[in-house]
Amino acid sequence: MSTPAPLRVAYRDLALYRGFWKANFVAAFIQPMLYLLGIGLGVGELVDNGPDSAELLGGVSYFGFYSSALLATTAMFTSSQEALWPTMDGFQWSNAYRAMVSTPIEPRDVATGLTIYYAVRATVGAIGVAVVLALFGDTRSWGLIPAVPGAVLTGLAFAVPIAAWTSTRTTGDSFPAILRFGVLPMFLFSGAFYPIKQLPDWLEPVAWLTPLWHGVELCRGLVLGGLTSVELVGHIAALSGFVIVGWAICTITFRRRLQP
Amino acid sequence: MPPPLITARSLVKRFGDLVAVDGIDVDVQPGEAFGFLGPNGAGKTSTMRMIGCVSPVSSGRLEIFGLDPAHEGRAIRSRIGVVPQLDQLDQELTVMENLVIYARYFDIPRAVAQSRAVELLDFVQLADRADDKVDPLSGGQKRRVSIARSLISEPELLLLDEPTTGLDPQARHLLWDRLHQLKERGATLVLTTHYMDEAEQLCDRLVVMDGGRIVAEGSPRALITEYATREVLEMRFGRGRNEERVDDVLGVGERVEVLPDRLLVYVADGESALAELHARSVIPESALVRRSSLEDVFLRLTGRTLVD
Ligand SMILES: Nc1ncnc2c1ncn2[C@@H]1O[C@H](COP(=O)(O)OP(=O)(O)O)[C@@H](O)[C@H]1O
Ligand SMILES: [Mg+2]
Numbered sequence: 001m002s003t004p005a006p007l008r009v010a011y012r013d014l015a016l017y018r019g020f021w022k023a024n025f026v027a028a029f030i031q032p033m034l035y036l037l038g039i040g041l042g043v044g045e046l047v048d049n050g051p052d053s054a055e056l057l058g059g060v061s062y063f064g065f066y067s068s069a070l071l072a073t074t075a076m077f078t079s080s081q082e083a084l085w086p087t088m089d090g091f092q093w094s095n096a097y098r099a100m101v102s103t104p105i106e107p108r109d110v111a112t113g114l115t116i117y118y119a120v121r122a123t124v125g126a127i128g129v130a131v132v133l134a135l136f137g138d139t140r141s142w143g144l145i146p147a148v149p150g151a152v153l154t155g156l157a158f159a160v161p162i163a164a165w166t167s168t169r170t171t172g173d174s175f176p177a178i179l180r181f182g183v184l185p186m187f188l189f190s191g192a193f194y195p196i197k198q199l200p201d202w203l204e205p206v207a208w209l210t211p212l213w214h215g216v217e218l219c220r221g222l223v224l225g226g227l228t229s230v231e232l233v234g235h236i237a238a239l240s241g242f243v244i245v246g247w248a249i250c251t252i253t254f255r256r257r258l259q260p
Numbered sequence: 261m262p263p264p265l266i267t268a269r270s271l272v273k274r275f276g277d278l279v280a281v282d283g284i285d286v287d288v289q290p291g292e293a294f295g296f297l298g299p300n301g302a303g304k305t306s307t308m309r310m311i312g313c314v315s316p317v318s319s320g321r322l323e324i325f326g327l328d329p330a331h332e333g334r335a336i337r338s339r340i341g342v343v344p345q346l347d348q349l350d351q352e353l354t355v356m357e358n359l360v361i362y363a364r365y366f367d368i369p370r371a372v373a374q375s376r377a378v379e380l381l382d383f384v385q386l387a388d389r390a391d392d393k394v395d396p397l398s399g400g401q402k403r404r405v406s407i408a409r410s411l412i413s414e415p416e417l418l419l420l421d422e423p424t425t426g427l428d429p430q431a432r433h434l435l436w437d438r439l440h441q442l443k444e445r446g447a448t449l450v451l452t453t454h455y456m457d458e459a460e461q462l463c464d465r466l467v468v469m470d471g472g473r474i475v476a477e478g479s480p481r482a483l484i485t486e487y488a489t490r491e492v493l494e495m496r497f498g499r500g501r502n503e504e505r506v507d508d509v510l511g512v513g514e515r516v517e518v519l520p521d522r523l524l525v526y527v528a529d530g531e532s533a534l535a536e537l538h539a540r541s542v543i544p545e546s547a548l549v550r551r552s553s554l555e556d557v558f559l560r561l562t563g564r565t566l567v568d
Pocket of ligand 2 (some may be wrong): 304305306345421422
């Protein structure tokens with residue numbers, strides 16, 4: 001029985017992960033807990049007592065509104081970071097991906113294997129958030145279960161395109177800027193903290209173009225209910241689009257990098 | 261004669277405007293230890309990477325096992341072992357894990373990989389480090405891990421890019437010894453080096469590369485016989501004064517080469533040449549007679565030294 005080549009690639013990345021998964025697993029619970037207690041409960045207290053809150057948030061508590069988005073935002077942060085420094089290691093520092101392509105592994109298999117690895121990592125993180133959300137009445141729902149793959153898809157919509165960028169770099173100099181000027185603004189403007197209807201009119205369509213908005217709407221809709229099937233399919237299609245286009249670019253940039 | 265394992269005709273590698281490999285012809289026979297000798301930038305690694313099917317051929321023909329790398333790279337790579345110029349080991353994993361995970365890339369079952377890894381670590385004398393991380397190992401030990409790893413797929417052809425560069429003499433000799441053993445078992449080795457002693461030690465046949473081209477080809481002995489004399493008389497007259505003594509030493513040997521720090525006189529019998537110079541009152545600050553080497557071949561062919 002032969003193992004598909006991408007799985008053999010993921011196997012190496014997961015072997016490294018085995019060295020620190022316990023710490024990572026604990027962090028997967030603690031981090032969302034801190035966000036929930038800090039922002040969800042604190043800000044929630046202020047907002048829910050505000051005059052138009054019920055109408056603006058679509059009839060849910062601010063805690064529910066914000067915490068359900070946390071599934072998507074956590075996936076975005078952890079997956080984005082995973083596609084920067086740790087991925088760079090395989091291209092530049094340990095050169096593990098270069099070693100792989102001198103065996104029967106092709107650059108395309110590296111791209112697919114890396115995607116599988118990102119998915120596993122994102123799943124651990126998303127389960128962490130989902131378990132925390134299940135502790136609170138506002139977010140305790142069967143929808144948490146489909147929201148986990150929704151969050152994983154959101155993570156991949158970041159990790160895979162970012163990996164394509166990483167594979168063209170020889171240093172990590174640009175990485176902090178990607179987080180500061182790419183990822184962080186999405187966190188603030190893509191509907192995680194407030195509905196994007198609150199944004200200036202011209203900014204609202206920009207939010208539609210970000211993977212995070214689709215991820216937030218998808219996860220929130222699954223947890224709190226109220227997602228039409230058109231919206232459901234639309235968000236999944238948009239996120240999958242980022243993953244597929246990102247993967248296609250990876251197959252080209254990985255080949256250029258690893259087999260010049 | 262069996263068909264060659266590697267055939268290259270007018271093989272070229274370009275990176276943009278830069279021509280790294282400029283039309284080389286090479287045949288490597290099964291069981292041979294074949295070397296590419298040349299200074300930094302000669303195009304050795306570029307050639308090795310094309311043979312290893314990790315770098316597309318720019319023009320010319322290349323066949324490995326009679327297969328075309330452009331279309332059958334995966335199949336060729338499954339039969340090749342590669343020791344790259346810079347180790348590509350996972351520093352945070354153990355020596356054993358490095359070998360077993362690498363074996364997985366070839367789809368070798370875990371149990372088989374493990375038993376081969378045990379044998380190979382024994383072969384490279386690292387059995388006691390199997391469960392240590394790679395990171396703290398010495399350069400020579402890491403190199404041996406790389407060699408063990410390259411053998412885990414039982415390759416028909418082993419490519420070694422500068423296997424001992426940067427290692428201390430003791431580590432080099434240990435590596436040479438292991439490579440000799442592989443040779444005795446019938447492995448086909450292709451290696452690059454810029455050390456002439458390494459080429460002399462390991463290669464049955466070699467090509468001398470410079471500026472992307474092959475400037476000479478043959479066995480180490482044949483090359484030395486063709487391009488150098490039996491012995492070399494090296495003399496130092498003090499920095500900057502070597503050049504002006506050329507006229508004084510002309511005539512005692514077949515050829516004189518001037519290096520910044522010494523004069524080299526190519527001659528069959530170095531001692532009698534030195535005696536003759538003494539008789540002419542040409543007294544260097546120091547002198548030594550040695551057997552000629554591939555370094556001298558390279559100097560003759562290119563006017564430069566291999567390692568500067
Ligand atoms: N990936 C690459 N991109 C651009 N130039 C390269 C690349 N690899 C090698 N070169 C250039 O090709 C030439 C030959 O290099 P190389 O094959 O590494 O020589 P050697 O191994 O003999 O030192 C050098 O000028 C080097 O800078
Ligand atoms: Mg080189």
